[in-house]
Amino acid sequence: MRLLICLMLSWSLSLAVLAKVVAEINFKEAAVMDVVEALAQEAGCDVVVSGDKGSLQSRRASLHLKNAELDTTIDQLLISNGIAYERRGKILYISCLPEMVQLGKTETWQLKFLTAEKASLIFSKVLPTIKTSAGQAASSLVLQGDERALLEAEKLLVSIDQPEPQVLIETKVVEIAQSDSLKLGLSLGSPAGTFGFLTDKNTGRTNLANDLITTLNGLISSGQAKVVAAPKIAALDGHEAEINIGSRIPYAVPVTSGSSATQWTVDYLDAGVKLKITPLMVENGLITAHIQPEVSSISEWRTTSAGDFPVITTRNAQSTLRVKDGESIVVGGLISESDRNNLAKLPLLGDLPLLGYLFQNTTVEKTKTEIVFIITPHII
Numbered sequence: 271m272r273l274l275i276c277l278m279l280s281w282s283l284s285l286a287v288l289a290k291v292v293a294e295i296n297f298k299e300a301a302v303m304d305v306v307e308a309l310a311q312e313a314g315c316d317v318v319v320s321g322d323k324g325s326l327q328s329r330r331a332s333l334h335l336k337n338a339e340l341d342t343t344i345d346q347l348l349i350s351n352g353i354a355y356e357r358r359g360k361i362l363y364i365s366c367l368p369e370m371v372q373l374g375k376t377e378t379w380q381l382k383f384l385t386a387e388k389a390s391l392i393f394s395k396v397l398p399t400i401k402t403s404a405g406q407a408a409s410s411l412v413l414q415g416d417e418r419a420l421l422e423a424e425k426l427l428v429s430i431d432q433p434e435p436q437v438l439i440e441t442k443v444v445e446i447a448q449s450d451s452l453k454l455g456l457s458l459g460s461p462a463g464t465f466g467f468l469t470d471k472n473t474g475r476t477n478l479a480n481d482l483i484t485t486l487n488g489l490i491s492s493g494q495a496k497v498v499a500a501p502k503i504a505a506l507d508g509h510e511a512e513i514n515i516g517s518r519i520p521y522a523v524p525v526t527s528g529s530s531a532t533q534w535t536v537d538y539l540d541a542g543v544k545l546k547i548t549p550l551m552v553e554n555g556l557i558t559a560h561i562q563p564e565v566s567s568i569s570e571w572r573t574t575s576a577g578d579f580p581v582i583t584t585r586n587a588q589s590t591l592r593v594k595d596g597e598s599i600v601v602g603g604l605i606s607e608s609d610r611n612n613l614a615k616l617p618l619l620g621d622l623p624l625l626g627y628l629f630q631n632t633t634v635e636k637t638k639t640e641i642v643f644i645i646t647p648h649i650i
Contacts (some may be wrong), residue, residue: 446495516542602642
């Protein structure tokens, strides 16, 4: 294998690695620290620099070696340039300070859930006496400080290196005819056209949401309402989850080109039911839920000189509610309209070729339906 590393002063390193011995090393007027870091990386070592690394950048080195051991080469390079260092296992500590003792103790912590970047940010705010850096190994964090500070750092890491809490969101999307929704009292006449109510699982009191859910279940059982979908989705605390239930409507779009012939491409519009929800866990097992329901449908097709294009009617709203773990939220008021063609004809005569239309009658019935969301978040 050969590795080529290029810096501004045009030096290169060619390595054919066999264990910790390289076939050839070539550097020309390269910064000493750049050489050390390149060799250490090839040797599988982490490098921790204490002090101002820039103070060593002015030191240059030229190396032309064959069949050289990486560890020995690093040692000779640092010693010949008067740079204090200490090797502990797979970590090379380099000091730009007057004395090596100022480095204190160093530990490497293997993170399970946090990233080294996020952990370093927390340390900079909570425990700034600890110097942190990302280790070469994946998800490793190098801690540097005195013994007492390192003990505090270990306690802090145990408390923060935890899996992020998740929220399981159970959703039931129910479609009901508007006449039946009026029986439920769902059309409140508010400008937003939505409502939200909470259940109380701890007190056992029957509130409006419980009554609505009971009535909805009755309409579903009698066939007056139907469950469009009942998806479940998990989201990290503070992260948005999105549920899409619908269709992608294709339509042709003309594309201009240099030729006289018209070319066409296919584009898509989304229509159906969409629900965005962002759960945020707060104290005492409460969940703040930011909810954005949306219902869209094709209202008509418009014919233009460029072709037929769908017109999408969209109804949406936003609401932020706070619930307990396992409580339900009922959100409704999003009404969609559609046209239904009804064909009536006389038996046999209505099916006659050419003359059958004389014995047929087509009516267009406008129907209104309402989409109701029943949302139940669970902390998992």
